Amino acid sequence: ITCPGVLLKDKQELYLSVFVLGQYRKTQCVPAVFPLSFQEKLLFEKAFADVVDPGDLVKLLEFDTAVLELIQLVPPVGKVLATYEENTRDFLFPDPKLTHGHRGFEREILMKRSLFFTGIAPKLRFSTISLITDSLLSSGRSHIQ
Numbered sequence: 001i002t003c004p005g006v007l008l009k010d011k012q013e014l015y016l017s018v019f020v021l022g023q024y025r026k027t028q029c030v031p032a033v034f035p036l037s038f039q040e041k042l043l044f045e046k047a048f049a050d051v052v053d054p055g056d057l058v059k060l061l062e063f064d065t066a067v068l069e070l071i072q073l074v075p076p077v078g079k080v081l082a083t084y085e086e087n088t089r090d091f092l093f094p095d096p097k098l099t100h101g102h103r104g105f106e107r108e109i110l111m112k113r114s115l116f117f118t119g120i121a122p123k124l125r126f127s128t129i130s131l132i133t134d135s136l137l138s139s140g141r142s143h144i145q
Contacts, residue, residue, distance in 0.1 A: 014073070015071055028040065092128055
């Protein structure tokens, strides 16, 4: 996460919270100095038991929301400094306007600043990999995972 010229007044550590497919994960904490570097892989898995048509899966993902939050560990419960929300379909399968990096396709998004955050909006650089597979249920019907 980059944010040129921004110094945080609170010095407590920060982490990135990610909510996708109804599941919550968070990164390890890092010092409160930009640029923030989270070198982690967060894994999200979900089985859609009643989906057999990929078009139906696309519709479900369009109604789901992916939420990312940059949180600083300021007592008592922490401060949300910036957020990003997008439907899960567009988050996982963006337009083909991507930057090809050494680890795959990287994306850059601008997060929305909260009232607690002064300065320019933080820019988050990340990549996603999505894998959709068919699975068989015990009843013999297939579903998409």
